[in-house]
Amino acid sequence: MNHKSPRPHLWNQRIEEVVKDIEDQSKQYKKIHGEKAIYYRTLYNRCVGMAVFISPLATTVSGIGLLIFPEESFILTITTTLLTFLSGVIFSYVKYNKIEELSTSHNLAALRYTSLEKNIHRQLLLYKSDRISPQQYLEWLSTTFDELLITSPYIDDEDLLWSHLNTDNG
Numbered sequence: 001m002n003h004k005s006p007r008p009h010l011w012n013q014r015i016e017e018v019v020k021d022i023e024d025q026s027k028q029y030k031k032i033h034g035e036k037a038i039y040y041r042t043l044y045n046r047c048v049g050m051a052v053f054i055s056p057l058a059t060t061v062s063g064i065g066l067l068i069f070p071e072e073s074f075i076l077t078i079t080t081t082l083l084t085f086l087s088g089v090i091f092s093y094v095k096y097n098k099i100e101e102l103s104t105s106h107n108l109a110a111l112r113y114t115s116l117e118k119n120i121h122r123q124l125l126l127y128k129s130d131r132i133s134p135q136q137y138l139e140w141l142s143t144t145f146d147e148l149l150i151t152s153p154y155i156d157d158e159d160l161l162w163s164h165l166n167t168d169n170g
Helices: 011-068 070-096 101-123 135-149 157-168
Strands: none
Touching: 011 070, 011 135, 070 101, 070 135, 101 135
C-alpha cells in the first residue's frame, strides 16, 4: 500500500492577512499602553513632587511665621494644617488610585505587545517554506493575543477610537 503523507497546509495570502491584522492590532495596543504608561508616570511624578514640596513648606511657613508674627499663631496654625492636609490628600489620591501601579502595568502591556508584534514581523520576513506551520502559528498567535487582551490593563473605547483615528490619518 502506497500512502502519501498528507501535504502540510501552506501559508497563503489569507493567513498572512489574519497574521498582519493581529500585528496591526498589537501595534495599536502597544501605542495606547505606552501613552497610558507615560501619562500615569507623569501624573505620579507631579503629584508626589507637589506633595513632597508642600509638606516641608507647611513646617517652614509655621516656623517663619512664629518668628515674624508670634501673636498671629492662629492663622499660621490653620495655614500649616491646611498645607499638611493637602499634602496628605495628594498622597492618598496617588495611593488609592494606584497611579504608580497603573504606569507599571501599562508599560508591561506595551512591552508584551511589542514582543508579539516583533515575533509576527520576524515570522513574516521568513520565506514561506521556512515558516512554522500556519495552523500552529495561528493557534499560538490567537491564544497569546487573547491572553494579552485579558491580562492587560483596561483601555476605554474612547482611547481605542482616538488611537484608531490617529493611525488612519498618520
